[in-house]
Amino acid sequence: MALYPLFADLRSRAVLVVGGGAVAERKAGRLLAAGALVTVGAPELSAGLREKAARGVVRHLCGRFEPHWLDGAWLVVAATGDADVNRRIAECAERRRVLVNVVDDAVLSSFHVPAVVERAPLVVAISSGGAAPALASHVRGRIEALLEPSLGALATLAQRWRGRLRERLPDAAARRRFFERCLLGPVADLLRRGRAEAAEAELARALAGPAAAPQGSVVLVGAGPGDPGLLTLAALRALGTADVILHDRLVSAEVLALARRDAEAIDVGKRVGGHRSQQDEIHALMLFHARAGRRVVRLKAGDPFVFGRGGEELEFLRAHGVAYEVVPGITAALACAAYAGVPLTHREHAQSARLVTAHCRDSLDTLDWPALAAERQTLAVYMGVAGLETLRARLLEHGRAPGTPFALVENGSRREQRVVTGTLAELPERARAHAVQAPALLILGEVAALAQCLHWFGAPPLGRATEPIREARAA
Template sequence: MKLYPLFADLSRRAVLVVGGGAVAERKVAALLAAGAQVTVGAPELTPQLQRWARQGRIAHRAGAFAPGWLDYVWLVVAATADRALNARVAELAGLQRVFVNVVDDAELSSFQVPAVIDRAPLVVAISSGGAAPMLARLVRERLETLLDHSLGPLALLAARLRKRIRRRHPELAARRRFYEGLFNGPVAALLRKGQPKLAAEAAEQALQDEPAATTGSVVLVGAGPGDPGLLTLRGLRALNEADVILHDRLVSAEVLELARRDAERIEVGKQAGNHHATQDEIHALLLEHARAGRRVVRLKGGDPFVFGRGGEELEFLRDHDIPYEVVPGITAALACAAHAGVPLTHRDHAQSVRFVTAHCRDSLDTLDWRALAQERQTLAVYMGVAGLESLQEQLLAHGRAPSTLFALVENGTRANQRVVTGTLANLPERAAAHAVRSPALLILGEVAALAGRLAWFGAPPLGEAMATVRQFKPMRPPREAAVAQRRRA
């Protein structure tokens, strides 16, 4: 179950905590810090809860739980050691449409209390939905080391200036750039040094300065093969700074989820026989948004300079004086091979690797088939699903052995990755039998024998039994083999 994240304003609102032990005490402390009006219902209280009751910080209902305790409260926390009592509290709270948290019992709870990183007024909450609280705490510990304590004062300073910032920068793009300068520039640095007065003065000066003219730009970003964990840190930063994202069809939804929420997303993907946007239309969109002063991310699957037309787009931008930069991505051949357990090169079997695109008949006709059919090399064929028969025909005609092994990787690095194996002799039939669809990458060569032995990600390869260890024994050059033999002797 996916929880809806929510930050509740409990200031001066009634909250009931059922239970008077150590766990209840921790929950009460957090509620008091949030300004809640807390009532604790329990026969007995810890010494700290007793002190808070004497001081008037909490109200105490002594005795056994009664349904009337739930009247007029906003939230309920059940923190007793009696699961039957906790279940009764949860049931009655649900009937009154009051959110309830049963400590360490996600099944009975209608809301979860997250692990919290407090940089008030900035608060980061982490939840595992009650499934793994210790994991949420581990994530909190890691984030604690990354988030400086000066973020709280920085947030307060931004809050004080918010109305003036909006008046000074009514346009969203200009206002965003001001905030980025505020949060990443001298003001933030002064707060980290413990100099709040100088930080406030620097912020005032920034508000009075004339806004710099906005100049649009384009960042060409390689999104990688689909797994969001393979996106580079620079790519992630560019996505979070973008005003507009022009993305290909093959960019995964998980990668797009990492982008800033208010960035405009435009799909410009091209697929064989179904072009959403021509290259000229993509160029026009890049120019339109960059000239409007926006920061544009051109997000491409894999790497933009490997069959991604990145060079064409940079030439266009340069011809029109649009500033640009490039953030490389992990190309499909590297990622799919790694996730299929297939090394693209191997000391004994493949001294070279060739990247080939075969998405249409014209591209197949321009290839050097005599060179591609040579042994002891690996072919990594992009966008080749539709042209497998022609690929097979040309390779066989130019001398590649029918027994040459292949691994066809569909949706490489993603949760639904599939690997289909076989030989060049039955390549089209194997692909058809398993209904392989784009995106898929073909790895053809002696190294494909390792797909079965070294597989580590996703389901095992589909298809015929691959080469045995005996068949895949090293084929070292004579000199190296002789040296190895002497060492063994």
């Protein structure tokens, strides 16, 4: 069914809703929100509609449908739940040339109510022509994820300044360029950060002065551990508007595939024993592209502020006057533990969790080993595959029990995820036996034994059950 898309102004216009149940109440609510004068016709009303009728918000016609109810109506919604009554309403409306929507009956309807994404005054409507309402709802959800809430404030601001924009820039092409450069650039960035007054001041400054070079910015975005389904909505929006993406080696191809198609993707990953982009080179790339007026996304595996050097990068950007923001990501400790079925804390086994990095000998030497060896806590060790021998030795030396369970999660949350389990006493040997490679996260503590019975993603763990598992099952 080919439908003509139409946004109707129903302010102070009469609309009839026939039916008094939950569906009619929902339809009446949307119509009232649009400013319509709503009449509800039905023998009985839902509690919500009765309350609205008592307050005079809607007018109630008590009884079964009569053709004269349509007098003066611009639209009618048939929501009685009775197919014969709905058909009669549609026939009467057709004779009177009144548009009608019959709930769940596309054939009898002369207008359809779309699935809506609302960023008032910006509204996006989706329709399947009545063929598949569930599909329209699914598409609405996808669009909802991409459109940030601040777009409503941007639309309101543009509406308020529309006259001055037309006066200052009478040429339509010039207005479009200004909109793309200013309103979709720094003004939108300020609104997204909740700085409405600064956004309006920036718009006034840009409109009053000569055309200025576009201002670039950098967004530090956490890409999570690899599963693109774990990206936040804010991360998706940032990827969808990026001009340049500086990404780590561990950012998955599936995550990169969600970026804007014409964005320039630059691999700045640091590899042990291979090509290495030093941190100052990454700083230089961010500065170069931002000063060229580009929107830069610094895409980091996990979370930028958990062993991601995000703080250093913000300090650099601030020192050089580059606008920035941060989109957190799901860090590896949370994601790998969840995908391995390991709770980082547990009432019976662990009252705290520590996040530790062990990517080189120097970092191991600076750790508080007596505190790390304490029982009833969970250690989540990042970048520790190369230092497992030292890690075991130090923990045993400071009193951690040899039988403490561990779970090594390789490629956590990805299709190729593997989990190797065992005890601290055999940690390096089991890792070598299964050729565990980075990226891998080590979870050490009583809760790690739960991987054997609580795993849900990928292949079962490579290991054997240990005592805490039997205790957990008994509980």
